[in-house]
Amino acid sequence: xxxxxxxxxxxxxxxxxxxxxxxxxxxxxxxxxxxxxxxxxxxxxxxxxxxxxxxxxxxxxxxxxxxxxxxxxxxxxxxxxxxxxxxxxxxxxxxxxxxxxxxxxxxxxxxxxxxxxxxxxxxxxxxxxxxxxxxxxxxxxxxxxxxxxxxxxxxxxxxxxxxxxxxxxxxxxxxxxxxxxxxxxxxxxxxxxxxxxxxxxxxxxxxxxxxxxxxxxxxxxxxxxxxxxxxxxxxxxxxxxxxxxxxxxxxxxxxxxxxxxxxxxxxxxxxxxxxxxxxxxxxxxxxxxxxxxxxxxxxxxxxxxxxxxxxxxxxxxxxxxxxxxxxxxxxxxxxxxxxxxxxxxxxxxxxxxxxxxxxxxxxxxxxxxxxxxxxxxxxxxxxxx
Amino acid sequence: xxxxxxxxxxxxxxxxxxxxxxxxxxxxxxxxxxxxxxxxxxxxxxxxxxxxxxxxxxxxxxxxxxxxxxxxxxxxxxxxxxxxxxxxxxxxxxxxxxxxxxxxxxxxxxxxxxxxxxxxxxxxxxxxxxxxxxxxxxxxxxxxxxxxxxxxxxxxxxxxxxxxxxxxxxxxxxxxxxxxxxxxxxxxxxxxxxxxxxxxxxxxxxxxxxxxxxxxxxxxxxxxxxxxxxxxxxxxxxxxxxxxxxxxxxxxxxxxxxxxxxxxxxxxxxxxxxxxxxxxxxxxxxxxxxxxxxxxxxxxxxxxxxxxxxxxxxxxxxxxxxxxxxxxxx
Numbered sequence: 001x002x003x004x005x006x007x008x009x010x011x012x013x014x015x016x017x018x019x020x021x022x023x024x025x026x027x028x029x030x031x032x033x034x035x036x037x038x039x040x041x042x043x044x045x046x047x048x049x050x051x052x053x054x055x056x057x058x059x060x061x062x063x064x065x066x067x068x069x070x071x072x073x074x075x076x077x078x079x080x081x082x083x084x085x086x087x088x089x090x091x092x093x094x095x096x097x098x099x100x101x102x103x104x105x106x107x108x109x110x111x112x113x114x115x116x117x118x119x120x121x122x123x124x125x126x127x128x129x130x131x132x133x134x135x136x137x138x139x140x141x142x143x144x145x146x147x148x149x150x151x152x153x154x155x156x157x158x159x160x161x162x163x164x165x166x167x168x169x170x171x172x173x174x175x176x177x178x179x180x181x182x183x184x185x186x187x188x189x190x191x192x193x194x195x196x197x198x199x200x201x202x203x204x205x206x207x208x209x210x211x212x213x214x215x216x217x218x219x220x221x222x223x224x225x226x227x228x229x230x231x232x233x234x235x236x237x238x239x240x241x242x243x244x245x246x247x248x249x250x251x252x253x254x255x256x257x258x259x260x261x262x263x264x265x266x267x268x269x270x271x272x273x274x275x276x277x278x279x280x281x282x283x284x285x286x287x288x289x290x291x292x293x294x295x296x297x298x299x300x301x302x303x304x305x306x307x308x309x310x311x312x313x314x315x316x317x318x319x320x321x322x323x324x325x326x327x328x329x330x331x332x333x334x335x336x337x338x339x340x341x342x343x344x345x346x347x348x349x350x351x352x353x354x355x356x357x358x359x360x361x362x363x364x365x366x367x368x369x370x371x372x373x374x375x376x377x378x379x380x381x382x383x384x385x
Numbered sequence: 386x387x388x389x390x391x392x393x394x395x396x397x398x399x400x401x402x403x404x405x406x407x408x409x410x411x412x413x414x415x416x417x418x419x420x421x422x423x424x425x426x427x428x429x430x431x432x433x434x435x436x437x438x439x440x441x442x443x444x445x446x447x448x449x450x451x452x453x454x455x456x457x458x459x460x461x462x463x464x465x466x467x468x469x470x471x472x473x474x475x476x477x478x479x480x481x482x483x484x485x486x487x488x489x490x491x492x493x494x495x496x497x498x499x500x501x502x503x504x505x506x507x508x509x510x511x512x513x514x515x516x517x518x519x520x521x522x523x524x525x526x527x528x529x530x531x532x533x534x535x536x537x538x539x540x541x542x543x544x545x546x547x548x549x550x551x552x553x554x555x556x557x558x559x560x561x562x563x564x565x566x567x568x569x570x571x572x573x574x575x576x577x578x579x580x581x582x583x584x585x586x587x588x589x590x591x592x593x594x595x596x597x598x599x600x601x602x603x604x605x606x607x608x609x610x611x612x613x614x615x616x617x618x619x620x621x622x623x624x625x626x627x628x629x630x631x632x633x634x635x636x637x638x639x640x641x642x643x644x645x646x647x648x649x650x651x652x653x654x655x656x657x658x659x660x661x662x663x664x665x666x667x668x669x670x671x672x673x674x675x676x677x678x679x680x681x682x683x684x685x686x687x688x689x690x691x692x693x694x695x696x697x698x699x700x701x702x703x704x705x706x707x708x709x710x711x712x713x714x715x
Contacts, residue, residue, distance in 0.1 A: 067683075096684050099634045102627045103684055106430050110678040113422040125629035130533040131548070154535075206528040206631060239525060258521060259633035 057089045060350045061111035062120040062343075063104065064094030065147065065207075069286045070319045071339050074384035075147065078343025079120070086351050094122075098207065099260055101125050108132055115139075118354035120346040121158075122147040124207070133157045142353035146346035148209035160359040162345035164337040166209050167216030169366035173282050173314040173335050174220035176368055180332060183312050186279045187228040192247035198225070198280045199253045199272045203260045203287040205240055213284040213316060214241065218252055221282075225250040251277075257291065265291020273308065280312040280332075289315040289322045289334075302330035318383035326374055333370030336382045341365070399701070400649055400665040407669060411676035418679045425558050429547065431671040432560045433458065433623035435664065437642030438649075439571040440491075440615025442663045443608045445646055446575075446588045448655025449498060449505035451609070453490060453512040454616055455638025460520035461486040461620030462630045466529035469539065476532065476539040483624075484617035490516055491613015495606035513639070521632040528631045531624040546625035560622060567618065572660035574611075584608060588655030644691065645670055648698040652705065670694070 062079050064072050076092050083090040091111065095103035101124045108121065108129060119136065121143050123129050133150070136143050136157035143150065145161035177183055177198070190196040198221055202214045218241050225233040234248030235241050238256045253275060257268040269292040272281065283289040292313070293299050301307040302325070315322050315334035325331045341364040349359045369379045412419040437454045444451050465483035468474040474482070490512050497508035532539030534548075544559070551557040575581040583604050586594040595601045619642075624630060649666030651658025670691060677687045 091681055093681070093683050096688075099631045100684075101629050101631060102430075102623070105627050106426065106675070107678060107684070109426045109429075110423070110675060113420060113426065113679070114417055125528065125530070125631075127530045127533055128628040130535070130628065131543070134535070205526060240527075256526060258526060264633075 058117045059089045060118050062090050062092045065122045066094045066098045074339035075343035078340035079347045082344040082347035101128050118142045118350040120144045120350045123150045126152050144350040151208045159353045160361050162362045166212035170213035170216035171220035174217050178224040190249040195251050197251045197275050197278045200282045201255050201288045202284040203257050205256045217282050262291045266294040269295035283315045286317040286319045299325045299330045320385045329371045338364045338382050404669050407672045415679040427671045427675045428558045433619040434641045435564050435667045436615050436619030438645035438663045438667050440612035441642050442646050444612050446584050446658045448588045452509040454642045456513045456517040456635035457490045457616050458620045459635030460516040461617045462624045463520040466531050483620045487613040487617020491610040495609030499602040499605035524632050526632050530629050644695050
């Protein structure tokens, strides 16, 4: 009996180890003890070339906020391209979802143990990596923020950030709402008895990028609405943005989902869609768009003759589902950042910083796209699948 | 009798051996795995899982299960941070709040299981969702932060629970004292007290325990509450390691705790198990995760392998139970 147990134990241990060893081959050439068979790009670890054993390459971990959305895949493409151009070795990784702060902290710590020359970081929470940043500052490891970056860093380790100015980018959507004739007419005709509601769906009130976008949109929208209904614009919903007035004619309603999962965003969207007088909706990222589309039968309700055909909808970011909604004309349009540039700039700036060169913040820009220009060459580059 | 002793020996040897094998394996294959930094990383990612696992060891030995571990831990950490940052309670009070939250949910689980006769799986599934929702409601779905090491108010938090310059070592992992300290307490309670003996008695044969005059219901409530206290403590250790707590998370963390217990050789069918096993089980998982990460295998790989280890450990558990039954019959 004991023999049997021992056998089972050894078997499972062997299985585990052999699998771990197989997996180890995926990592490119960092340890060199595993002859990796085919260099499949599946793992996501990236080396610019198969390490030939010549001279020491600059190693830069690129720590993203997730892999969940196609957005990050485009960032990775940019980072990989920069790594190839500059001849540096990068390792791109991120937690499975954007709420897994603990996973990201562990990940960054594990990479720190390899004494990198520089690091690119999109922190889920600055507070959670504060001690690590202090260590970077002490060891002279320059950190380059990307995407939402590392806001409020006090350690001095963060040298510069490659990011979209999210407030300005989201304000672009509000400006476009202000140019929409139908919506403007509704805002002009709005009364306290029958107020017009403009919604904003965000997947959380936590991450800086989403919060900035919400702020950018809400403020700009309120400014525009004030033109038509002075003193009668009320901002409601989440306490963070709340600015209520009595008897409003235009209500800007901020809907924050309970969690970042698509089903939770869908619930938030459904509750917003049930609001009387809803005229327009802005979804502040790909996650918000995905949840919103789920609430409107994958967009069919927005099409001609659908339940919400009159609703003016704008999104943010890209992704297959959102691109389709824009192309079909279901969405009025969407704002996109330039994820490829974010990834490329992050690695390039980290490389420069590692070599001791001065670096400064880069605004990687934002664009408005709709059914008319989505296939233009300039825009097609920015909207990833 | 002789066979029985041998069996216990096997259990004692298997898990530590696996731990050593894994550590050696990653040291050989990994990139700078055998270093103080990595060792600290392993420790620091083990603390909170350890506390969860210590608590739930008691429950699993009684033949129960607690699925609310992860979300109650997050709820405790959220409410602790909320009372500190938003309500400006002294930090020490906020720490007590965290422990209290754990204890209350544990007590609730205990009452539902013992008095209302709900299956533990269902009762704790309910509190899993309730605690997650409760944390989000109180914090208005805002993430909460605990003080960082450099903060003037409460800056001692990290120094007491995670790292401090001690014994001339910069960034000494002080959390290990808490882990070992509470491990000793948990082990003493389980193996040296009446409480511990009743835990085993209830797990081996609840009816027999009842007939021999043990107030099974009350002891069960006590077990779940004790586990809740440990979960509250794990919330503190989680907060010390990761600072920022996001509402709506914690799902899946319970599996880290339960997995540690199972790998450590505690039987899911109740009645047998050791606290040492649990401690080792927790370290096996942390070494595995840190090691895989060291090999630049992304998070999904770590989850995959952890799953594999769970299956392996439960297979072992089944083998053991079978063997034990055969011993009983003969």
